[in-house]
Structure formats: structure tokens, C-alpha cells
Amino acid sequence: MKLYLQILAFYLMSVAPTWAADVLLVQSYHKEYGWDESYIRGLESTLGDDVTLHTFEMDTKRLPRSQFDAQADKALALYQKISPEVVVLGDDNALSHMLPRLRNKDIDIVFLGINSNPRRLMAKYAGTARVTGVLERPLxxxxxxxxxxxxxxxxxxxxxxxxxxxxxxxxxxxxxxxxxxxxxxxxxxxxxxxxxxxxxxxxxxxxxxxxxxxxxxxxxxxxxxxxxxxxxxxxxxxxxxxxxxxxxxxxxxxxxxxxxxxxxxLFGESQGIQAGKYVNRVLAGEEASEISVIHGKKGRxxxxxxxxxxxxxxxxxxxxxxx
Structure with missing residues (x-):
């Protein structure tokens, strides 16, 4: 019996993650902005306790367009420092500036709050990165x-x-x-x-x-x-x-x-919850590219x-x- 329990314990340790996952969120805007505050709340409520959510604010609603590329470079530097398992890109500016920088990385990307057609960007910047996410459309x-x-x-x-x-x-x-x-x-x-x-x-x-x-x-x-x-x-x-x-x-x-x-x-929280579910699926072993891009749930x-x-x-x- 003792040997059986030792074998069982070894098996459980081999299939269960023993490390905390790192997820990097690159926000187009800033944490005080109501939309960001709402979807971050949705993300945090959905991700597991073993997930550490790191954030970077591109701040593109307050900074001039001439600084967007520099902000994206800073976000890339943070990505390289953290080496996250998943990157979440919040809204259009983050997607359009970060996808070209991450396209050839071995990384799963989940976007949210995207109003543009992401498939055009995904086709233009096709590479190693695996991408899926949640679209946002005014109702x-x-x-x-x-x-x-x-x-x-x-x-x-x-x-x-x-x-x-x-x-x-x-x-x-x-x-x-x-x-x-x-x-x-x-x-x-x-x-x-x-x-x-x-x-x-x-x-x-x-x-x-x-x-x-x-x-x-x-x-x-x-x-x-x-x-x-x-x-x-x-x-x-x-x-x-x-x-x-x-x-x-x-x-x-x-x-x-x-x-x-x-x-x-539209509620940012619902977008964050759906994106969080996608992140959880990736962390459980699915590739982002195998998960369908969807429209966010209907508003209230x-x-x-x-x-x-x-x-x-x-x-x-x-x-x-x-x-």
C-alpha cells in the first residue's frame, strides 16, 4: 500500500502544474479609464489563483501618437523580462502595435476589445505567435x-x-x-x-x-x-x-x-471574463490559434x-x- 501511494503521488505531481503561470496584459489605455478598470476586473475574477497578471499601460488616450511606438517597445521589454505563458492585448492600439513585435515569438496571444478586423492584422503579421480573442462592436x-x-x-x-x-x-x-x-x-x-x-x-x-x-x-x-x-x-x-x-x-x-x-x-467586465476563459484554456494546454475568435456577449x-x-x-x- 505504501508503494502504491508513493506511485500515485508521483503521478499526480507529474500531471498537475507545480508552478505559477505568468500572464502579461498590455493595455492600450490606462488603469483609471473605466473600460480598462472593468475588463481587468473581469480578467482577475476569471483567472486562477496560480496566475500572476502583470500589466503595462500604453496610455494611448493621453499620450500623442508619436509616442505609441516607444510605449510598445517598453511593453516588449517587459515581455522579454517576464517571459509570460500568455499575452493579453487590450483594445486596438495594443493589438496593432504589439502583434508586429510578437509575431515571431513562441507565444499565445488573447486579445479583447477589438473594433477593427483582426484577421487583416493576423494575416499581415502571420508568424509563430498563436492568436485568438474577443471582438467589441457598439450595439x-x-x-x-x-x-x-x-x-x-x-x-x-x-x-x-x-x-x-x-x-x-x-x-x-x-x-x-x-x-x-x-x-x-x-x-x-x-x-x-x-x-x-x-x-x-x-x-x-x-x-x-x-x-x-x-x-x-x-x-x-x-x-x-x-x-x-x-x-x-x-x-x-x-x-x-x-x-x-x-x-x-x-x-x-x-x-x-x-x-x-x-x-x-457594452460592459468591459464581460469582455475580460471571456478573455480570461480563453487564457485558462491556453494554460490548460490548448493553443490560442485553435480557439475561435468571437464577438463579445450582447450588452445589457x-x-x-x-x-x-x-x-x-x-x-x-x-x-x-x-x-
Whole structure:
């Protein structure tokens, strides 16, 4: 019996990992940004206790584009220092700058929050690295349908506002393409704008009286006349205080008291959870390239009771109050 137990113990030790896995997350943005904070929470809640999550912030919402390559080089240096089992790339800038640097490494890559078509990059930078991940797409069609029903309008004019960053530009193209396909079916007149300057953003908000709704997309890299990034909270609070038109959002971090009133929104946490599940599968022995790229799970309809009361709106029963 003693010999049997020794053999069994040896076998269990041979098949169970006896080391902690290292995972490197390269963020396009920064940890204080609501989207990053949310998806990191999802990642951390999904990864096992034996996984150490290292992070690098490229900070591309606050730094000028001229510094993006230098930030990617720093991320690569950290990768070389850590030698992680898996690299997670958060959002489009991390993917577009890190995939060329990691393409010929013996590494599994899981991306999340990607608005662009990753297959183009994966084909362009084909190499040794194995890649999969989770796509992020603003829920345009469902959002417009829900807003139309909420506002009680068969015909509706909607203005959608974005900043002029990489992710915003890609999201704008995606929405524009959907709108062209669906505008007759939806019965909605949509104007989509990208703004670089806060002054331009303000003018657009103040000139929206003939619209039924404004959807606030991304607003994190709006700049002032001195070309400095305006604090995102200031952009959103100013918009809330000065808009004469009900405000809605595409992302959860824009909804709340003093912000937008609600919407069918994407949650960073759900993207982080799905990416975390993919990381776990890789650590269990699967190759990333054998795991299908998927769209993130559908968003949820949420609202701020305070903001709905301000605009005289009655929330549908399936919308969740977050106040």
C-alpha cells in the first residue's frame, strides 16, 4: 500500500502544474479609464489563483501618437523580462502595435476589445505567435430600436458623438456601415460625428435642439485649443449640464447620474471574463490559434433613474437601474 501511494503521488505531481503561470496584459489605455478598470476586473475574477497578471499601460488616450511606438517597445521589454505563458492585448492600439513585435515569438496571444478586423492584422503579421480573442462592436441596431420604443417615435433623429481616436474612428465606420444597411428598416435619421476639439464638441451639443436624442460614444481624447487632452469626466459632465436633448450611451461607463441617461451598452467586465476563459484554456494546454475568435456577449439595457426623471422618461421593465 505504501508503494502504491508513493506511485500515485508521483503521478499526480507529474500531471498537475507545480508552478505559477505568468500572464502579461498590455493595455492600450490606462488603469483609471473605466473600460480598462472593468475588463481587468473581469480578467482577475476569471483567472486562477496560480496566475500572476502583470500589466503595462500604453496610455494611448493621453499620450500623442508619436509616442505609441516607444510605449510598445517598453511593453516588449517587459515581455522579454517576464517571459509570460500568455499575452493579453487590450483594445486596438495594443493589438496593432504589439502583434508586429510578437509575431515571431513562441507565444499565445488573447486579445479583447477589438473594433477593427483582426484577421487583416493576423494575416499581415502571420508568424509563430498563436492568436485568438474577443471582438467589441457598439450595439447600434439594438440601441436604435430600444431608443425608438422608449421615446415613442417611429421616425427619429439621432446624433452620435465620438472623439477622433483610433477606436472611435473604427467604431464610427462600423456604425456607418450598419446604418447604410438598416436606415430604411429603422426609420431613423442618424448623424455621426467625430470631434477632435472640445470647442467643436460643445458647438455640436448646443446645436442639437432638432434631434430627438444624442448618443455619447467615446470622448476620452477630446483636446482643448492648446492640444491638451481634456479630462473625460469634464467632457461628459459638461455635455450633461448643457444638453437640451436626452443623452444615451453605447458603453456602461458613460451611464449614470450627471452622465448619460442609459442605453443598450457594452460592459468591459464581460469582455475580460471571456478573455480570461480563453487564457485558462491556453494554460490548460490548448493553443490560442485553435480557439475561435468571437464577438463579445450582447450588452445589457441600463439606466439612471435620476437622469430618466430629468428627461421625463419611463424605463422599460427589462432595463436595469444603476443608481
Amino acid at each position: 447600434f441596431a439594438r440601441s436604435m430600436k430600444e431608443m425608438s420604443e422608449l421615446l415613442g417615435k417611429d421616425q427619429m433623429k439621432v446624433k452620435i458623438l465620438f472623439d477622433a481616436g483610433t477606436t472611435a474612428t473604427i467604431a464610427t465606420d462600423h456604425i456607418t456601415n450598419q446604418y447604410e444597411d438598416l436606415k430604411q428598416q429603422l426609420g431613423i435619421d442618424v448623424t455621426i460625428e467625430n470631434h477632435r476639439l472640445f470647442s467643436s464638441w460643445k458647438n455640436s451639443v448646443e446645436q442639437s435642439d432638432d434631434y430627438d436624442a444624442i448618443v455619447v460614444g467615446l470622448y476620452q481624447i477630446i483636446r482643448n485649443e492648446s492640444d491638451k487632452v481634456v479630462d473625460a469626466n469634464k467632457v461628459l459632465s459638461w455635455t450633461n449640464e448643457n444638453s437640451e436633448t436626452p443623452l444615451f450611451g453605447f458603453w456602461d461607463f458613460s451611464v449614470g447620474k450627471g452622465q448619460t441617461a442609459g442605453g443598450v451598452v 439595457a441600463i439606466y439612471s433613474a435620476t437622469e430618466f426623471e430629468r428627461w421625463g422618461l419611463t424605463p422599460p421593465t427589462h432595463w436595469r437601474n444603476i443608481d
